[in-house]
Every structure is written in C-alpha cells, then in structure tokens.
Amino acid sequence: MNAAAAPLRLALIGNPNSGKTALFNLLTGSRQKVANYAGVTVERKEGRLVAPSGRQYAVLDLPGAYSLHPASLDEAIARDVCRGFYPGEPAPDALVCVVDATNLRLHLRFVLELREIGKPMIVALNMADAARRRGIAIDVDALQRELGVPVVETVAVRSGGAKALVEALDRMDLAAAPTKPLSEHHGAGAEAASAQDLHAETRRLLALAVTMPRRTARIDDALDRWLLHPVFGLFALAAVMFLIFQAVYAWATPVMDGIDAGTAALGEWIGATLPEGPLNSLLVDGIIAGVGGVIVFLPQILILFAFILALEESGYLPRAAFLLDRMMAAAGLSGRSFIPLLSSFACAIPGIMATRSIQDPRDRLATIMVAPLMTCSARLPVYALLIGAFIPQQKVGLLGINVFNLQGLVLFALYAAGILSALAVSWVMKKWRRDKSEHALLLELPSYRLPHPRDLLIGLYERAMIFLKRVGGIILALTILLWFLLSFPAAPPDAVGPAIDYSFAGRIGHAMTAVFAPVGFNWQICIALIPGMAAREVAVSSLATVYALSAADDDAAAQALSPLIADGWSLATALSLLVWFIYAPQCISTLATIRRETNSWKQVAISAGYLFALAYLASFVTYQVAVALGAG
Amino acid sequence: MTLTDLPMRTSATVEAVEDRVPNDAISRRLRELGFVDGEQVQVMAAGPLGAEPLLVQIGYTRFALRREEAARVRVRSNGASPA
Numbered sequence: 001m002n003a004a005a006a007p008l009r010l011a012l013i014g015n016p017n018s019g020k021t022a023l024f025n026l027l028t029g030s031r032q033k034v035a036n037y038a039g040v041t042v043e044r045k046e047g048r049l050v051a052p053s054g055r056q057y058a059v060l061d062l063p064g065a066y067s068l069h070p071a072s073l074d075e076a077i078a079r080d081v082c083r084g085f086y087p088g089e090p091a092p093d094a095l096v097c098v099v100d101a102t103n104l105r106l107h108l109r110f111v112l113e114l115r116e117i118g119k120p121m122i123v124a125l126n127m128a129d130a131a132r133r134r135g136i137a138i139d140v141d142a143l144q145r146e147l148g149v150p151v152v153e154t155v156a157v158r159s160g161g162a163k164a165l166v167e168a169l170d171r172m173d174l175a176a177a178p179t180k181p182l183s184e185h186h187g188a189g190a191e192a193a194s195a196q197d198l199h200a201e202t203r204r205l206l207a208l209a210v211t212m213p214r215r216t217a218r219i220d221d222a223l224d225r226w227l228l229h230p231v232f233g234l235f236a237l238a239a240v241m242f243l244i245f246q247a248v249y250a251w252a253t254p255v256m257d258g259i260d261a262g263t264a265a266l267g268e269w270i271g272a273t274l275p276e277g278p279l280n281s282l283l284v285d286g287i288i289a290g291v292g293g294v295i296v297f298l299p300q301i302l303i304l305f306a307f308i309l310a311l312e313e314s315g316y317l318p319r320a321a322f323l324l325d326r327m328m329a330a331a332g333l334s335g336r337s338f339i340p341l342l343s344s345f346a347c348a349i350p351g352i353m354a355t356r357s358i359q360d361p362r363d364r365l366a367t368i369m370v371a372p373l374m375t376c377s378a379r380l381p382v383y384a385l386l387i388g389a390f391i392p393q394q395k396v397g398l399l400g401i402n403v404f405n406l407q408g409l410v411l412f413a414l415y416a417a418g419i420l421s422a423l424a425v426s427w428v429m430k431k432w433r434r435d436k437s438e439h440a441l442l443l444e445l446p447s448y449r450l451p452h453p454r455d456l457l458i459g460l461y462e463r464a465m466i467f468l469k470r471v472g473g474i475i476l477a478l479t480i481l482l483w484f485l486l487s488f489p490a491a492p493p494d495a496v497g498p499a500i501d502y503s504f505a506g507r508i509g510h511a512m513t514a515v516f517a518p519v520g521f522n523w524q525i526c527i528a529l530i531p532g533m534a535a536r537e538v539a540v541s542s543l544a545t546v547y548a549l550s551a552a553d554d555d556a557a558a559q560a561l562s563p564l565i566a567d568g569w570s571l572a573t574a575l576s577l578l579v580w581f582i583y584a585p586q587c588i589s590t591l592a593t594i595r596r597e598t599n600s601w602k603q604v605a606i607s608a609g610y611l612f613a614l615a616y617l618a619s620f621v622t623y624q625v626a627v628a629l630g631a632g
Numbered sequence: 633m634t635l636t637d638l639p640m641r642t643s644a645t646v647e648a649v650e651d652r653v654p655n656d657a658i659s660r661r662l663r664e665l666g667f668v669d670g671e672q673v674q675v676m677a678a679g680p681l682g683a684e685p686l687l688v689q690i691g692y693t694r695f696a697l698r699r700e701e702a703a704r705v706r707v708r709s710n711g712a713s714p715a
Contacts, residue, residue, distance in 0.1 A: 066661070066664055066665060067661070067664040069660060069661075069664065102692065103691075104692070105666060105691030105692045105693065106665065106666055106691055106693045109664070109666070195664065195668070196668065196669075199663075199668045212692070215689070215692050216692065216694075224676065224677065224687070225677075228677045228687060229677075230678075230679075230680035231680075233680065234680055321696070322679060322687065322696045323679060325685050325696070325698070326679050326680070326682055326684045326685065327681055329698075440658045440661065441696055441697060441698045441701065442658070442661060442662070442665070442695060442696075442697060442701060443685075443696040444693060444694070444695055445687065445695065445696060
C-alpha cells in the first residue's frame with residue numbers, strides 16, 4: 001500500500017459515551033464535513049487524517065450504538081455502514097472500535113459482536129487516563145492476545161492522545177481479518193444462546209485482563225446522590241434552567257440589537273448611496289434585511305448550544321432527562337424534550353435545532369411540533385402593544401391584598417396558555433398515533449466529565465454552519481419573496497393611502513378580510529400579518545406603516561400606535577389578536593427550521609396547518625365570546 | 633421478585649429478563665446492556681414523581697429505566713445486608 005493510493009476508509013464505531021466523537025475531533029481536527037446520511041436526518045460526519053507516515057485516511061464517525069441489533073435509526077445506520085450495506089456508502093476498509101476503559105463490562109461485549117463482522121479492526125481503549133486515575137489496571141497485551149485484534153490506549157481529550165492509535169493504523173495489515181470467531185451459533189434460536197456467550201466471554205476477558213478497585217467512580221456516586229435527589233436535584237435543575245434561560249434571553253439581546261442596528265445602518269448607507277429604484281429597494285429591503293434577519297438568530301443559537309453541548313459532554317443532560325422524564329412522559333414527550341422547549345421561549349429556531357439531542361424520532365417530532373407554542377421573545381412587542389393599549393393598568397387583589405397588576409396577569413395568562421396548549425397538543429398527538437408500541441427510556445447516565453473546549457468549539461461551529469447554510473438559505477429566499485409582495489406593484493403617483501395598500505401584499509390583506517372578519521380582524525391587521533411572517537415583531541412596525549405613521553423605530557411606532565388602535569379597535573378585536581399570537585403560525589424562519597430538521601415538507605405543512613387552525617379557532621371563540629359579553 | 637420490588641441501594645443478582653411479547657425488543661436490549669444471569673444489580677435512586685424512572689447500576693454502568701422496563705428484570709436478593 002503506498003501513500004499515493006486512495007485514502008483508506010476508517011469507520012469509528014462504539015457505544016454512546018465512549019468518547020468516540022472527541023477521538024474523531026482529535027484525529028481529524030477541523031478537517032470535517034458534516035452532512036446527513038442519504039434520505040434521513042441522522043448526522044454523517046467525515047474527516048481527513050494524514051498520518052506521519054504519509055498514509056491518508058478518510059475517517060467516518062458513525063452514530064453511537066450499543067449493539068448490532070438496532071433499536072433506533074442511528075444504530076441501524078451504524079450497523080449497515082460498518083457492514084458495507086448502506087446504500088451510497090462505500091464499505092469501510094477497517095473499523096476502529098472505541099471503548100471507554102472505565103466501562104469495559106458494557107463496551108467489550110460490543111467489541112466481541114463487532115469482531116464477528118470479520119473486518120480488520122483496532123480497539124481504541126479510550127479515556128485511559130481516567131481509568132488510571134480510578135486505579136483500574138488493564139493488561140493491554142492480554143486483551144490484545146485474547147481478542148486477536150490490536151488494542152491501543154487513547155486519551156481523546158489530550159493532544160497527542162491518539163498517537164498510539166495512528167501508529168497502530170499505519171502498521172495494520174488490511175488483508176488480515178480477526179481470526180478468532182467466537183460463536184458457532186447461527187440461525188434461528190441461536191440468538192439468546194449467542195447473547196449469553198458474548199456475556200460469558202466478556203466476563204472471562206474482564207477476569208483475565210482487568211482489575212478494578214470499585215465498580216463506579218466515587219465522584220459520580222457523590223454527585224448523583226445530590227443531583228438526582230428528589231428535592232435538591234430538582235432545585236439544582238431549576239437553577240441550571242434559570243441560568244440558560246437568562247443567558248439566551250438576556251445575554252443575546254445586546255448582540256442581537258447590535259446586529260439589527262448594523263444591518264439597518266448598512267441598509268441606510270446603501271439606500272442613500274445607490275440611486276432610488278427597484279434595485280435599491282431589493283438590496284436594502286430584500287437582501288440586506290433578509291441576511292440581517294438570518295444572522296440575528298446566531299447569538300441565541302450559539303449561547304444556547306454552548307450550554308447544551310457543555311451539559312451533554314459533562315453528563316448532566318441525561319440526568320436532567322432522568323428528573324423530568326415522568327412529567328414529560330405524561331404529556332407524550334420525553335425528559336429530553338425539556339431543554340429544547342425551554343429555549344423555545346427565547347426563539348423556536350434554536351429550540352427546534354436543539355431537538356437533535358432527543359434520540360427517539362417519535363419524541364423528537366412531537367417536541368418539534370409543539371416548540372412553536374412556547375411564547376418566543378418576538379411575540380413580546382406585539383403583546384406589549386396590545387396590552388398597553390387595551391388592558392387597564394390596575395391592581396387586582398386576592399383576599400383583599402392588591403398585589404397583582406392586571407397587565408402582568410394578562411401577560412402571564414398568555415404564556416400559560418401557550419404551555420398548556422403545547423401539553424394538550426402533544427397529549428392529543430400521543431393518543432392519535434397509530435404506533436402504540438412501548439418506547440423504552442433505557443437511558444445511560446454516563447460518568448461526569450469536564451467538557452473539553454475543543455469539542456465544544458467544533459460542536460458550536462457545526463451548529464452555526466448548519467443554521468447559516470441550510471436554514472439561512474430558505475429564510476433569505478422567503479424574505480426576498482415577501483419583499484416582492486410588499487413592494488409591487490408600486491403605488492401610483494397620486495396615491496392617497498400608504499404604499500403597502502397598493503402592493504400584492506395589500507391586496508392579499510384586503511382579500512384576507514373575508515376570512516378574518518369572523519375573528520374580528522380589520523384589513524389593517526390582515527395586511528400587517530403578512531410582513532409579520534418574516535418575524536412576528538415586524539407586525540408592530542407594519543401596523544404603523546399601514547396606519548401611515550412615520551416612526552423612527554419600533555418603540556416609537558408602538559407609542560404612536562397605542563392611542564390610535566385604542567380608539568379604532570374594539571376590545572374584542574384586541575383580545576382576539578392577542579390570542580392569535582399565542583399560536584401565530586406565520587413565522588417563516590420557524591417553518592424553514594422545521595423543514596431542515598425533519599427533512600420533510602409534509603411536517604412543515606402539518607405544523608403550519610395545525611397552528612393556523614388552533615389560532616383561528618381560539619381567536620374565533622375569543623372574539624365571539626367577547627362580542628357576546630358586550631366588548632364588540 | 634423484579635427490579636421494581638428491590639429496595640433502594642440493596643445489592644441483588646440478576647436471574648433473567650423476561651419477554652413481555654414474543655421477540656420483545658426491549659428485553660433483548662436489556663440483555664445486551666448487561667442484564668444477564670449472575671450480574672450484580674442495584675437500584676441507586678428514583679425519579680421525583682411516582683418513583684419513576686429508576687436509576688439502576690449494572691456492571692460498571694448506570695441506566696435510567698422506567699418501571700415498565702425494570703419490571704422485566706427478575707432478580708434475587710443477595711441477603712439482608714445492604715451493599
């Protein structure tokens with residue numbers, strides 16, 4: 001085999017929590033390509049490795065698997081790719097089986113199972129440093145002899161920690177397959193026996209080559225005693241959640257404001273520099289506003305994922321799922337749905353992207369479907385405008401003590417309505433599902449670990465790229481389409497009303513009135529709903545435009561609008577619009593993210609459809625009841 | 633008895649994982665994860681609501697199992713002394 005030949009195809013395979021991806025990051029550094037396996041949303045990561053010998057490797061990081069009998073799509077892909085059966089994936093030339101040196105009882109069994117595939121294989125005894133710290137002694141030579149494949153120690157979180165692995169790869173003779181077939185059992189009925197054989201062989205290897213002072217790490221026992229405690233554990237979880245929520249909500253705001261101001265300034269500069277005309281408008285209101293509308297989400301996405309990656313790597317995320325599983329399961333979700341739903345209060349886009357940490361596809365889809373019901377920060381300006389204009393600022397009391405502000409209570413009710421709707425929707429989805437099979441939790445709670453900065457940075461970079469490339473494209477295209485609808489045809493020179501009134505969007509808005517009259521929306525609201533599709537808070541400035549107000553910014557717009565709508569709209573209309581925004585299906589960025597994360601337009605249609613139906617129904621009931629009570 | 637009957641932090645030995653349905657995929661996965669005859673097992677903690685799920689130590693690993701899953705694992709207690 002010479003260095004100029006095609007790169008050797010290596011597949012990294014191992015149990016979840018074996019440190020496989022950290023090892024992959026160490027081997028390939030930033031030379032990674034992240035995509036999906038053909039036809040599914042399971043992530044495919046490939047990277048390049050050039051050994052000091054000059055030999056080149058194409059390294060594939062397979063999804064984590066416990067066994068070659070798949071229990072999930074991830075595991076089925078891992079099995080098919082390493083056997084060379086996956087359509088469109090060339091068979092790997094060799095397998096690198098990554099095992100956690102502190103968890104050999106579980107991981108060695110998988111090594112034995114993989115050995116039977118008969119491909120050239122190296123076992124990477126990962127986290128060798130952690131094993132030594134815990135006083136675990138592993139006789140590598142004995143293990144190597146008994147397994148019949150090379151075994152090397154690796155430390156994925158230390159630079160140079162994969163040196164022995166790379167050397168062993170260079171020495172590897174690819175013609176030689178493992179020579180010690182273990183099981184003679186084949187065919188039906190052999191499965192249980194063969195499972196017992198694998199366990200018996202694992203026990204024999206452990207007795208022969210491993211001495212372990214304790215079955216678990218002392219630190220894990222101590223931390224779990226507190227962090228999984230029914231009272232203290234929930235308290236700690238609430239503190240972590242509060243910190244994440246604060247960070248996503250508050251820390252991102254200055255950066256997002258900065259991006260908004262930057263794009264606005266750039267738009268103004270270009271608008272002033274270029275001659276007036278459609279090109280100017282396309283650049284400023286279409287492209288720059290569109291690109292700005294994409295990157296404005298980045299701060300929230302990066303902050304949220306920094307937390308999620310750190311929690312995942314440290315081993316806390318599965319513990320949070322453990323604490324919350326019972327509650328979430330009652331609503332047809334899983335414990336892992338919690339963090340994505342929490343982050344959806346800031347914005348549904350990072351929230352939906354965060355559902356990738358939910359392994360079960362059914363739970364993941366249910367979480368994606370209800371995430372838009374969490375009241376995102378973009379709805380706040382709309383709520384603030386309407387509450388300020390229509391809800392009197394009075395104290396209401398309980399037991400004679402006037403402590404609650406009515407405006408605050410209404411805002412709270414809107415948030416609560418979103419959460420209750422989400423629980424109801426996921427519960428109904430659970431009842432309606434044809435697939436009634438039991439879904440196991442079977443969640444491993446790995447050892448606590450300190451996350452490595454390199455793995456966090458690579459993970460963050462990947463999330464940012466996925467968002468910018470795949471979601472950003474759709475958002476940009478739709479923003480430009482929206483710009484077209486809002487700008488053409490132009491208003492005639494002798495126009496009296498606002499220009500938007502003459503555009504396609506204006507005409508659509510007028511036509512929509514027929515549909516929206518029963519929920520109490522006038523034509524001004526209908527028109528404002530269209531640009532509100534780009535981002536919900538835009539509805540406020542659009543209303544200002546429709547009412548022909550010239551306002552410098554959103555705050556000024558809301559201030560000028562407030563008395564106008566307080567006079568012009570009935571309370572019933574205002575309440576109906578407030579309720580509409582609890583569901584607010586019209587956010588193209590969210591729909592674009594759902595498209596990306598589910599890889600299916602059908603799911604986009606289902607989620608937009610049900611949100612629209614709920615919004616319409618709830619607004620209809622609100623409006624009609626309010627009118628009947630005399631608020632019309 | 634099964635894992636759900638086992639008192640907290642009491643060492644026991646796995647006897648078998650029973651199938652609820654023919655070719656029970658959950659039972660097979662439990663066996664693959666190490667719930668096989670002779671393995672030492674302990675329930676370490678339980679979730680805050682309805683003592684669900686259970687945190688189970690098997691081999692060197694900890695798994696969260698819902699009670700429905702844990703009820704498939706038949707165990708015998710290692711005597712009265714807690715580990």
